[in-house]
Amino acid sequence: EKGNYRHYMQKEIFEQPTVVAQTLQSYVHRAQETVALPQIDFDLSTIKRVTIVACGTSFYAGMVAKYWFEQFARVPVDIDVASEFRYREPVLEDGGLALFISQSGETADTLAALRHCKQAGQTIGVVVNVPTSSMAREADLLLPTHAGPEIGVASTKAFTCQLAVLAALAAHLAVKKGHMSRDEEREVVGHLLEAPACLNAALDHDDDIASMAHLIAPARDVLYLGRGPDFPLALEGALKLKEISYIHAEGYASGEMKHGPIALIDDQVPVIVIAPSGPLFEKTVSNMEEVRARGGQIVLISDREGLDAAGEGCIATIEMPRVHPLIAPLVYAVPVQLLAYHTACVKGTDVDQPRNLAKSVTVE
Ligand code: F6R
Numbered sequence: 001e002k003g004n005y006r007h008y009m010q011k012e013i014f015e016q017p018t019v020v021a022q023t024l025q026s027y028v029h030r031a032q033e034t035v036a037l038p039q040i041d042f043d044l045s046t047i048k049r050v051t052i053v054a055c056g057t058s059f060y061a062g063m064v065a066k067y068w069f070e071q072f073a074r075v076p077v078d079i080d081v082a083s084e085f086r087y088r089e090p091v092l093e094d095g096g097l098a099l100f101i102s103q104s105g106e107t108a109d110t111l112a113a114l115r116h117c118k119q120a121g122q123t124i125g126v127v128v129n130v131p132t133s134s135m136a137r138e139a140d141l142l143l144p145t146h147a148g149p150e151i152g153v154a155s156t157k158a159f160t161c162q163l164a165v166l167a168a169l170a171a172h173l174a175v176k177k178g179h180m181s182r183d184e185e186r187e188v189v190g191h192l193l194e195a196p197a198c199l200n201a202a203l204d205h206d207d208d209i210a211s212m213a214h215l216i217a218p219a220r221d222v223l224y225l226g227r228g229p230d231f232p233l234a235l236e237g238a239l240k241l242k243e244i245s246y247i248h249a250e251g252y253a254s255g256e257m258k259h260g261p262i263a264l265i266d267d268q269v270p271v272i273v274i275a276p277s278g279p280l281f282e283k284t285v286s287n288m289e290e291v292r293a294r295g296g297q298i299v300l301i302s303d304r305e306g307l308d309a310a311g312e313g314c315i316a317t318i319e320m321p322r323v324h325p326l327i328a329p330l331v332y333a334v335p336v337q338l339l340a341y342h343t344a345c346v347k348g349t350d351v352d353q354p355r356n357l358a359k360s361v362t363v364e
Pocket of ligand 1: 057153239243
């Protein structure tokens with residue numbers, strides 16, 4: 001079933017161009033160049049607030065979505081991990097959309113949070129990969145991802161498919177709320193449809209990434225930095241690395257470095273910087289300088305322009321295609337996943353079945 005791949009995780013990483021395209025097919029009208037949700041009889045124009053709840057990697061997809069919903073649709077977004085949300089007595093006002101993101105659709109804390117929100121009268125949106133799951137059954141607005149079964153414990157293709165759905169939902173919400181013109185919508189659809197080809201271009205760097213994994217494998221600690229919608233990718237990168245290679249890793253917003261974590265930097269600490277060129281790039285470069293001045297070993301993931309501007313002095317660079325900021329989180333997920341994967345392979349850990357972890361967390 002793994003075909004030519006060594007691990008399910010590797011196979012699933014490489015399936016991403018196909019499954020993201022598959023997912024987009026049900027959220028985008030190719031001919032009309034519009035975004036379209038599968039359940040179009042639902043009026044989102046009255047939604048006043050979105051509350052996002054999820055765990056782990058699905059939570060990071062939700063964090064990216066917060067940037068998009070606020071930027072494009074100008075809807076305020078609250079987001080929390082399910083285990084915190086349930087117990088903090090959240091304020092849920094009428095007219096709110098509570099959005100749950102889950103690969104399995106069975107995660108106990110997320111499901112309990114869903115039921116809580118349902119009782120509180122929220123509209124229940126669910127982005128879920130398993131169509132027969134509990135969460136899918138309890139949704140008012142069901143937004144399936146079409147990633148296919150995900151077997152590797154570390155989530156990969158479900159994440160990028162969640163991002164594809166959430167980007168389409170953000171655009172749809174923006175149109176409904178009158179914050180996105182027909183032309184802008186057309187443009188967004190165009191960029192979304194570029195994602196599968198860009199994911200393929202990112203996967204072309206698999207060999208380069210494999211050959212730099214030996215730089216990461218001996219590390220005790222690894223830091224990941226990102227900004228804006230790419231900040232959650234830093235968190236996701238750190239999570240992937242720790243769960244499959246057992247190396248301690250942390251993700252930080254680039255600008256937070258100087259508020260503490262910079263104390264950890266020395267020449268033993270690889271720092272993975274996720275920084276597509278664009279308006280936030282210069283700021284991140286100055287954070288890189290702070291790291292470099294302390295001997296930090298930087299791996300820069302950027303496009304040609306970014307690498308030309310700031311690649312010098314890095315221990316390694318990973319070149320991504322030049323992409324629109326909207327699809328950057330999808331595309332940059334690939335090198336982050338591959339780096340964790342190859343590092344785990346160098347360390348010889350059980351990639352598909354990491355110790356202490358279960359694919360579906362059905363206990364609280
Ligand atoms: C990370 C990972 C977990 C899950 C989390 C939520 O690679 O797999 O962090 O993302 O347990 O699971 P779902 O999405 O099934 O609710």
